Amino acid sequence: MTAFVSRRFALLLPVLLGILIVTFALVRLIPGDPCKAMLGERATEEKCNAFRERYGLNDSIPVQFVRYIGNVIQGDFGTSIQNGRPVTDVLAERLPMTMELTLLATVFASLLGVSLGVVSAIRHNSSVDVGAMVFANIGVSMPVFWLGLMLAYIFALSLKDTIFQLPPSGRLTPGTDLPSLLEVWGMQDAGGLWRFFLIFISNSVILNSIIQGRLDITVDALRHLILPAIAVGTISLAIIARMTRGSMLDVLTQDFVRVARAKGLYERAVIMRHAFRNALVPIVTVIGLQIGGLLSGAVLTETVFSLPGMGTKIVEAITARDYPVVQAFTVVIAIIFVLVNLIVDLSYAYLNPRIRVS
Amino acid sequence: MQETIKQATPASAQNAIELMKVQTPAQRTIRRLLRNRSAQVGMALLAALILIAIFAEVIAPYDPFKRVSGVKRRSPPCIHLLGCPANQPQHLMGIDGNFRDFFSRVVFGSRLSLQIGIVTVTFAVIVGTLLGSLAGVASPWLDNLIMRAMDIMLAFPSLLLAIAIVTVLGPGLINTLLAVAIVSIPVYARVVRSSVIGVKGLDYIAASEALGASKMRILFTRILPNSLTPLIVVATLGIAGAILEAAGLSFLGLGAQPPTAEWGLMLGDERNSVFNAPHLVFFPGIAIMLTVLAFNLLGDGLRDALDPRRKI
Numbered sequence: 018m019t020a021f022v023s024r025r026f027a028l029l030l031p032v033l034l035g036i037l038i039v040t041f042a043l044v045r046l047i048p049g050d051p052c053k054a055m056l057g058e059r060a061t062e063e064k065c066n067a068f069r070e071r072y073g074l075n076d077s078i079p080v081q082f083v084r085y086i087g088n089v090i091q092g093d094f095g096t097s098i099q100n101g102r103p104v105t106d107v108l109a110e111r112l113p114m115t116m117e118l119t120l121l122a123t124v125f126a127s128l129l130g131v132s133l134g135v136v137s138a139i140r141h142n143s144s145v146d147v148g149a150m151v152f153a154n155i156g157v158s159m160p161v162f163w164l165g166l167m168l169a170y171i172f173a174l175s176l177k178d179t180i181f182q183l184p185p186s187g188r189l190t191p192g193t194d195l196p197s198l199l200e201v202w203g204m205q206d207a208g209g210l211w212r213f214f215l216i217f218i219s220n221s222v223i224l225n226s227i228i229q230g231r232l233d234i235t236v237d238a239l240r241h242l243i244l245p246a247i248a249v250g251t252i253s254l255a256i257i258a259r260m261t262r263g264s265m266l267d268v269l270t271q272d273f274v275r276v277a278r279a280k281g282l283y284e285r286a287v288i289m290r291h292a293f294r295n296a297l298v299p300i301v302t303v304i305g306l307q308i309g310g311l312l313s314g315a316v317l318t319e320t321v322f323s324l325p326g327m328g329t330k331i332v333e334a335i336t337a338r339d340y341p342v343v344q345a346f347t348v349v350i351a352i353i354f355v356l357v358n359l360i361v362d363l364s365y366a367y368l369n370p371r372i373r374v375s
Numbered sequence: 376m377q378e379t380i381k382q383a384t385p386a387s388a389q390n391a392i393e394l395m396k397v398q399t400p401a402q403r404t405i406r407r408l409l410r411n412r413s414a415q416v417g418m419a420l421l422a423a424l425i426l427i428a429i430f431a432e433v434i435a436p437y438d439p440f441k442r443v444s445g446v447k448r449r450s451p452p453c454i455h456l457l458g459c460p461a462n463q464p465q466h467l468m469g470i471d472g473n474f475r476d477f478f479s480r481v482v483f484g485s486r487l488s489l490q491i492g493i494v495t496v497t498f499a500v501i502v503g504t505l506l507g508s509l510a511g512v513a514s515p516w517l518d519n520l521i522m523r524a525m526d527i528m529l530a531f532p533s534l535l536l537a538i539a540i541v542t543v544l545g546p547g548l549i550n551t552l553l554a555v556a557i558v559s560i561p562v563y564a565r566v567v568r569s570s571v572i573g574v575k576g577l578d579y580i581a582a583s584e585a586l587g588a589s590k591m592r593i594l595f596t597r598i599l600p601n602s603l604t605p606l607i608v609v610a611t612l613g614i615a616g617a618i619l620e621a622a623g624l625s626f627l628g629l630g631a632q633p634p635t636a637e638w639g640l641m642l643g644d645e646r647n648s649v650f651n652a653p654h655l656v657f658f659p660g661i662a663i664m665l666t667v668l669a670f671n672l673l674g675d676g677l678r679d680a681l682d683p684r685r686k687i
């Protein structure tokens with residue numbers, strides 16, 4: 018087991034290096050003078066010289082690359098061109114929103130997707146099964162951003178003044194104020210990792226409101242996340258449901274299931290303890306693979322619901338040609354994605370002992 | 376008559392008769408495909424979409440890029456059959472924010488979406504096939520180099536990598552197509568490599584080698600045609616993904632630029648009017664969904680039809 022885990026970690030390094038090379042190259046590949054590209058066509062020669070000096074663009078490419086890696090390892094992503102703030106601060110502010118949304122969407126998609134898939138498999142070829150699979154086919158074909166808009170229309174306008182009414186945009190109801198933990202604890206001067214951590218927790222509205230004991234805000238924040246999470250999660254829900262159904266159908270025809278039934282076990286025990294456990298490996302894989310899709314979906318959905326996450330920031334940064342921000346966000350998302358895949362791989366080893374050996 | 380023969384012939388003889396009707400693998404696949412429910416619906420939808428795209432000029436009642444005079448901005452659909460007064464001009468999907476007939480724009484959008492899907496996937500399949508087959512037949516270090524590069528590309532969520540590429544190239548339809556195509560290359564490269572590796576150890580390849588065929592000849596005339604099956608399925612499903620991704624980029628304002636009649640862009644342009652003119656958001660979304668659904672269903676059907684393990 019230890020050998021398996023350490024081998025997986027060793028395989029991680031070249032991929033991480035590759036991610037850094039790609040993101041480094043992306044910004045260097047922007048056609049034309051990087052100074053003109055970032056500061057605009059009218060930037061004077063003087064300004065450009067200062068700019069090149071500041072960002073070390075006069076050095077050779079290998080030197081720049083090594084410095085870039087060093088900075089990233091230290092958590093330094095440079096300063097935002099738009100407003101001169103450290104990109105790390107911007108990351109700490111925007112990341113929690115996207116993570117909350119992705120997490121909620123994952124929970125929604127996995128719980129509902131797996132249940133739907135299991136029910137479809139048990140009632141193979143029944144109307145429930147056919148209905149679920151038609152829904153799954155339509156679900157994987159819907160554009161996330163369109164579904165978001167439609168949900169906003171239905172739940173904010175059509176169901177207005179009913180108990181189902183939900184807010185169509187924003188992170189919190191306007192006027193709700195949740196102070197940052199930096200202020201509450203009087204730690205505005207905190208630096209380094211501690212500062213990143215505090216900003217991160219402060220901007221995770223759900224965590225922050227729980228820490229400060231403002232449960233009304235927690236509820237409000239969750240209510241604002243329901244529609245975006247459904248929009249982001251639906252495609253994954255459909256994919257997970259299809260995979261669960263397929264995997265369960267495979268397992269249900271195997272001999273050990275027949276044996277379990279022949280022993281006279283309750284059908285419930287046969288399904289949950291014998292069949293489902295053995296169908297789990299492909300299901301966990303597909304859930305893990307969905308994280309990338311969910312992160313992409315979050316980028317689009319945040320725009321629809323005006324949520325202050327990484328997606329809205331990336332789009333904003335692209336329009337403003339704020340390359341350090343785009344670069345940093347791309348690196349961080351890719352690293353999160355790779356780590357999630359690692360966790361999925363490691364979880365196989367628990368679910369399926371055969372993998373540990375091979 | 377037919378029935379009587381069937382009844383009169385024993386089952387074993389019936390099987391023999393079936394076997395005598397020799398079918399080529401292609402015929403068998405097509406027959407299975409035509410019998411597959413998903414494929415039937417997918418092909419019907421796709422045929423309708425292709426017809427709409429070809430005859431867009433005939434179907435669209437107005438010019439998709441010109442203002443219609445005498446209409447209210449973002450006015451809702453007016454359909455005579457559904458009770459809209461006959462003295463008003465008919466606009467099946469209403470009027471958009473720039474006083475254009477929305478139905479005509481949605482109809483013309485079908486051209487672009489189909490082109491986007493097919494062009495990007497064709498590009499990605501060609502490059503992916505070359506890289507994948509190279510990796511499959513080349514020396515281990517080249518194989519490693521190519522496949523690790525593909526792994527790194529797969530380390531990014533595809534839409535985000537596409538966004539990053541568009542950032543470098545600059546917003547625009549062509550750059551979006553390129554970005555969507557580039558990010559899907561690794562998938563095809565992997566599929567082709569694994570089937571090339573599966574095929575290259577078989578006896579008939581060794582036979583070709585013994586006959587003195589060149590490596591290139593073996594690759595293009597022996598190995599690749601026999602590795603096509605999984606590629607066809609993945610590419611069909613890939614078209615669906617590419618259309619969704621390109622629409623997403625256009626929705627964010629990074630893809631097609633106004634006044635292009637592109638569904639994602641149309642949605643993005645009108646997303647703020649979802650509460651007062653929902654029709655402007657509803658119809659392009661449905662159009663994207665149906666197109667993507669068509670390719671998804673066809674892909675599923677193809678997978679079933681091409682699967683050699685499936686019982687005949």
